[in-house]
Amino acid sequence: MMAPIVGVRVFRPPQRRRLHEDVAEQLRDAILENHYRAGDKLPPERELAERFGVNRTSIREAIKTLESWGLVVARQGDGIIVQPLVEASLDLIGPMIFRQGRIDTALLREMQEVVSVVLYEMARAAVERLKQEHLRELKEWRNRLADPSLPREERFAAARAIMVLVADITGNRVWQMVARRLRNMLASAPLQKTRERLQLDPSPLVGLIDSCVDAVEAGKPKEAVARLREALRVLGESSVGMPFGTAITPSLLRRRRST
Amino acid sequence: MMAPIVGVRVFRPPQRRRLHEDVAEQLRDAILENHYRAGDKLPPERELAERFGVNRTSIREAIKTLESWGLVVARQGDGIIVQPLVEASLDLIGPMIFRQGRIDTALLREMQEVVSVVLYEMARAAVERLKQEHLRELKEWRNRLADPSLPREERFAAARAIMVLVADITGNRVWQMVARRLRNMLASAPLQKTRERLQLDPSPLVGLIDSCVDAVEAGKPKEAVARLREALRVLGESSVGMPFGTAITPSLLRRRRST
DNA sequence: AATTGCCATTGGTCGGGCCATCTGATAATC
């Protein structure tokens, strides 16, 4: 009897425009919620097709998505084997943190620990390589960010755009890609709801952006870097509704290893 | 006439075990090599099926993979639209750097600029949270790394395992995932060939690991961090065959923005 | 006890068909 826990899990009939997307997300969440563990096998495609109430083709397309996420490996004649989560794509960190409407605060903190370091250095590089044209674009976004007539989420979008702009200024494509993944993560629906609920506001950013611009124009790069770093930190804090780059919590000290 | 460059591109019949994988990689490379640009459309599925000489099902499965990489977006009734590369998954950085057997040294340097920062901080966190059991495992890998009877690539694998171990020691799952993606990238075939060609050797690492362990056991965490950082830097250098975390080249200063 | 060969299971591929949606051209209207 393979994976007995699994047999009882009920999959709902897909409702999205694209069936395989819906199926892929349900299977993804089933794995992230540990209904299937590393080494377990997913039910056979034919059975999944029956349980989801869709054709096997759609199941297979969903499996392809899971495979490219590194969540499973399909082996002909054997089955679809679940991989350890730590081996999966970084693209899954978002869904891992925000699954089923809840926020995994522990993982979010771990994420912040890494991200804060990356953004910290990105700010330095950006100020170092900044040019006049960038400054103009920065000011445009700053104005949008400060416009009180805009809905909250649009101003947050402007804040995220500033983060992406900073990455673009560095001229480093890897930072550019990282910033965009981060932007998408911060734009996710669960976080939007959190911001709505907590009545969060991105306006504290405005002053920091201003003083950063001032410092650049005054020829004080070091101060500009400091302000920009502060701005990115505040952006993170106000977007997720909790301190960003905090000290290490005791729970972090527990050793977490792949199984 | 949509994307005229593309018409002449000849796809070879897939040869791998799994057709859709082969197809996905060929299409991926076609996009990475700029045969299709952002906004362009891929040929219709039915035409791709004909040109690859496979069934449309396999093409569709390949497209699903491209979609989950963020390389394309398929829209019913319209077509398959190529996305800007900067919007794609970080998983593509590997193939972007090592495509068609060549190494994109510019992008590799940009990658190094980001990665060196991440590893730098990871080393600090690891030493801070290190426990006895970790030290034992570290020594085991160290011995494997130093064993001259082992083939070169196996010793490099031990070096990469040390990097993953360091990430595991931090207890931070994000670092753990990042380190594993990095490990896979450093294990890629083109880099193996490079190491073979340049006769690279991981042995300089051994001394650094030793002195790191010594520093830990002597109760000198700061020195241990410094040694570990040096070790990670050397690991990168010796794995890719070029300086790691170097100064910024002028080419980096050119602004690279998404199109 | 070890080896060999067989077979059910399971993923991989195929061919064909129909539906849903979008785009662009055409026709109708003002």
Place this chain on the structure above:
DNA sequence: GATTATCAGATGGCCCGACCAATGGCAATT
């Protein structure tokens, strides 16, 4: 002439049924 409504073709999404190919376990054999 400009605008709007309509329609047909193109294209992705999904389904069905069938067969192939690899795997792993079981049974027969040695």
